[in-house]
Amino acid sequence: MASVNANYLKLKGSYLFIEIGRRVAAFQEAHPDASVIRLGIGDVTRPLPPAVTAAMHRAVDEMGEEATFRGYGPERGYAFLAEKIIQHDFAPRGVTLSLDEVFISDGAKTDTANFQELFAPESIVALTDPVYPVYVDSNVMAGRAGDLDASGRYSRLVYLPCTAENNFRPALPDRPVDLIYLCYPNNPTGATITREALKEWVEYAHQTGAVILYDAAYEAYIRDPEIPHSIYEVEGAREVAVEFRSFSKTAGFTGTRCAYTIVPREVQVTAPDGSRVALNPLWDRRQSTKFNGVPYVVQAGAAAVYTEDGRQQTQAVIDYYMENARIIREGLQSIGLTVYGGVHAPYIWVKSPGALTSWEFFDRLLNEAHVVGTPGAGFGPSGEGYLRLTAFGKREDAEEAVERVRTRLSV
Amino acid sequence: MASVNANYLKLKGSYLFIEIGRRVAAFQEAHPDASVIRLGIGDVTRPLPPAVTAAMHRAVDEMGEEATFRGYGPERGYAFLAEKIIQHDFAPRGVTLSLDEVFISDGAKTDTANFQELFAPESIVALTDPVYPVYVDSNVMAGRAGDLDASGRYSRLVYLPCTAENNFRPALPDRPVDLIYLCYPNNPTGATITREALKEWVEYAHQTGAVILYDAAYEAYIRDPEIPHSIYEVEGAREVAVEFRSFSKTAGFTGTRCAYTIVPREVQVTAPDGSRVALNPLWDRRQSTKFNGVPYVVQAGAAAVYTEDGRQQTQAVIDYYMENARIIREGLQSIGLTVYGGVHAPYIWVKSPGALTSWEFFDRLLNEAHVVGTPGAGFGPSGEGYLRLTAFGKREDAEEAVERVRTRLSV
Numbered sequence: 088m089a090s091v092n093a094n095y096l097k098l099k100g101s102y103l104f105i106e107i108g109r110r111v112a113a114f115q116e117a118h119p120d121a122s123v124i125r126l127g128i129g130d131v132t133r134p135l136p137p138a139v140t141a142a143m144h145r146a147v148d149e150m151g152e153e154a155t156f157r158g159y160g161p162e163r164g165y166a167f168l169a170e171k172i173i174q175h176d177f178a179p180r181g182v183t184l185s186l187d188e189v190f191i192s193d194g195a196k197t198d199t200a201n202f203q204e205l206f207a208p209e210s211i212v213a214l215t216d217p218v219y220p221v222y223v224d225s226n227v228m229a230g231r232a233g234d235l236d237a238s239g240r241y242s243r244l245v246y247l248p249c250t251a252e253n254n255f256r257p258a259l260p261d262r263p264v265d266l267i268y269l270c271y272p273n274n275p276t277g278a279t280i281t282r283e284a285l286k287e288w289v290e291y292a293h294q295t296g297a298v299i300l301y302d303a304a305y306e307a308y309i310r311d312p313e314i315p316h317s318i319y320e321v322e323g324a325r326e327v328a329v330e331f332r333s334f335s336k337t338a339g340f341t342g343t344r345c346a347y348t349i350v351p352r353e354v355q356v357t358a359p360d361g362s363r364v365a366l367n368p369l370w371d372r373r374q375s376t377k378f379n380g381v382p383y384v385v386q387a388g389a390a391a392v393y394t395e396d397g398r399q400q401t402q403a404v405i406d407y408y409m410e411n412a413r414i415i416r417e418g419l420q421s422i423g424l425t426v427y428g429g430v431h432a433p434y435i436w437v438k439s440p441g442a443l444t445s446w447e448f449f450d451r452l453l454n455e456a457h458v459v460g461t462p463g464a465g466f467g468p469s470g471e472g473y474l475r476l477t478a479f480g481k482r483e484d485a486e487e488a489v490e491r492v493r494t495r496l497s498v
Numbered sequence: 499m500a501s502v503n504a505n506y507l508k509l510k511g512s513y514l515f516i517e518i519g520r521r522v523a524a525f526q527e528a529h530p531d532a533s534v535i536r537l538g539i540g541d542v543t544r545p546l547p548p549a550v551t552a553a554m555h556r557a558v559d560e561m562g563e564e565a566t567f568r569g570y571g572p573e574r575g576y577a578f579l580a581e582k583i584i585q586h587d588f589a590p591r592g593v594t595l596s597l598d599e600v601f602i603s604d605g606a607k608t609d610t611a612n613f614q615e616l617f618a619p620e621s622i623v624a625l626t627d628p629v630y631p632v633y634v635d636s637n638v639m640a641g642r643a644g645d646l647d648a649s650g651r652y653s654r655l656v657y658l659p660c661t662a663e664n665n666f667r668p669a670l671p672d673r674p675v676d677l678i679y680l681c682y683p684n685n686p687t688g689a690t691i692t693r694e695a696l697k698e699w700v701e702y703a704h705q706t707g708a709v710i711l712y713d714a715a716y717e718a719y720i721r722d723p724e725i726p727h728s729i730y731e732v733e734g735a736r737e738v739a740v741e742f743r744s745f746s747k748t749a750g751f752t753g754t755r756c757a758y759t760i761v762p763r764e765v766q767v768t769a770p771d772g773s774r775v776a777l778n779p780l781w782d783r784r785q786s787t788k789f790n791g792v793p794y795v796v797q798a799g800a801a802a803v804y805t806e807d808g809r810q811q812t813q814a815v816i817d818y819y820m821e822n823a824r825i826i827r828e829g830l831q832s833i834g835l836t837v838y839g840g841v842h843a844p845y846i847w848v849k850s851p852g853a854l855t856s857w858e859f860f861d862r863l864l865n866e867a868h869v870v871g872t873p874g875a876g877f878g879p880s881g882e883g884y885l886r887l888t889a890f891g892k893r894e895d896a897e898e899a900v901e902r903v904r905t906r907l908s909v
Contacts, residue, residue: 088674088676088706088707088708088768089617089618089621089676089677089707089708089709089767089768090617090618090620090621090676090767090768090769090770091616091617091618091767091768091769091775091780092615092616092617092618092619093618093769093770095616095780095783095784096769096775098783101783101786128570130569130570131569132564132567132569133564133567134561134562134563134564134567135558135561135562135567137562139562140558140559140561140562143558143561143795144555144558147546147551147554147555147558148551150545150546150551150554150753150754151545151546151548151550151551152545153543153544153545156543156544156545156546156750156753157753158541158542158543158750158752158753159539159541159752159753160753193604193789193790194789194790196788196789196790197788197789197790200787200788201788204503204639205502205503205506206500206501206502206503207500207501207502207503207504208503209501210500210501221787221788224787225787225788228615228784228787263499265499265500265501266500295499296499296500297499297500298500339567339569341569341570341790342561342567342568342569342570342571342791342793342794343561343793343794343795344790344791344792344793356500356501356502357499357500357501357502358501358502358504358507359501359504364502364507369502369506372506372509372512373506373639375512376611376632376635376636376639377607377608377611377612377632377636377639378604378605378607378608379604379605379607379608379752379755380753380755381755382753382754382755382793382795382796383753383754384554384754384793384795384796385793385795385796
């Protein structure tokens, strides 16, 4: 008699985006002439850069010819892409990586969700709050989260609140933890981390034997050269950290799917007999068993991001989104709203005016300004009282959204 | 202090293909002028059909234009592809599916490896022996397999031997099991299953409450109209079976990555409180949390497989491989070797001559005929004494391999 993985039954319903969709649909039905601007979802809108599409066309042609056709690629990805990643994304910042430390995959979502498989089921997990929900849900599915309480917290997870009160800088855990999820630049708050603060985390991991799962999917949006792009810019991180990166928000790959994860050879965890086991060969085994590599055509497109044209074109797209971020951030500030993020990140984290909850602010914004955000409470209990806007839309929508908030919002 | 998932330490080393590579490399070093023919690995060699590459080119162009660019697609895949799958792969065989029962993914390997996550960790797993190693390894990683014994068997897995003695037809399990992996046409033996035999499995699952995980990745190679392509051709299968399909071997997608899994709404498993839980929404939740959909360009290419041109072109490729299979099968038979499979499957399962083990036969074939196969023992204990050859190579290699075996093999 087949039985369910009972951990799945502990998942909170995925109410957030369903509920957003429901409220937007109800509004549009009641106001069929209203033009709604969607700044809620974190999806890009600019097309793939010409250098990327040109490379993909060439790769499609190769796949159509017997002499150049490619079947199964390496599960960890082609060396031609891994070499470019090392050379362009890490070497200029003083980080040395070898080819076998780079694992190319179909998404940072996939990798941040799956990496926890390598750890013991009873591991204690710490995560910042608010947080990307995938870190939580993947650990719920694995049985590490415990039970959900009335406050929206799971009993075995260690929440590290990030609010305006602590300048969105999480304190070190107040009890022993085994895994720590960090995301900088942060989704959803748009906060960054200084080199000094990152150093504290690396030292903490060394002292306690914890492993840091570092999500750097938004590093391309950093503008200040002093802010670290990679956790490996901090000495000692190779022994304690795994890093996740993505082409999704860098080069418009949300619908094209390519990302990569760095697993340094030095990161080790403890086996039941007390011996130490390296994570790198375990992740290699996991990927070889449960994954079959990224499409050749997609890897060829990703490699083109690192050509001179590709770099200029992707930078232009990032600049475009960051100008949106500036327009939204400064526009809302000029109206008197309190706004965080949006400087080194494509996310703007808006404080609900007055005593409004996240959802009340969401409703006001939708009903009065016809603008859709994402209620901060959807990212965790400490997101209550905030709302996330994204910079990934069109320029005219960013401008129009600000103008509407200015002229129509009653709070 | 981070600890390892100790189940990973129970994995058998992936010795098979490493050992094959080691022996082939050693042979080539000793015989630099020998031209080795590789019929070991199950990877395709024919290029993508023109209808597919044309559709991929169009899709790349769409991704390069703002008006037609696509960001995140549905995690379960685009309806334009799911509709074609239902219409062409199932409707003609009398199977009715709805859109929300089709989950498009990046590979049948990925899905057959990941689907076990939905079941209780203590589930008892039955699998045919020999078997596709991913079914075993993914359950070892999940802690369901127990310990490896000297015979190469895991203590908690239920092995269903498939050998010439039982005509490669596994007996029903002799003890209670919760999950059953079946693969037809079979990798590695090339065996098929009759409608009557499949009906017995479906009835068994109904009687015992087991769930069947049915891998039909090679269904396109079936030639006899009486052999079922889908388990849903058997009445009652919608309540007890999940089916895995792939474009890899149908349309040359091993390096392009697209597959799909059917999870009928009726399949249920038991919760700890005795209530019944449907697998379909659980798999939806799993995919939404840990996966982000297949690249649009790839799904557009897969949809083109179902155009009139696409169907003719993919059929021509399958015919090409099946002619290879015939050449190998009949050629080896004419030499006096005992050969199975290769009629409705791209795999030829060769009995080792005399009392040779799989590896002894492998060595003879390599050293005398310069032909590489895969030792059957690598697929499980009951694969001992067999060797797998594949039909996915070039025509001239299939012909030359047979000629070499005829003229050079001493056994």
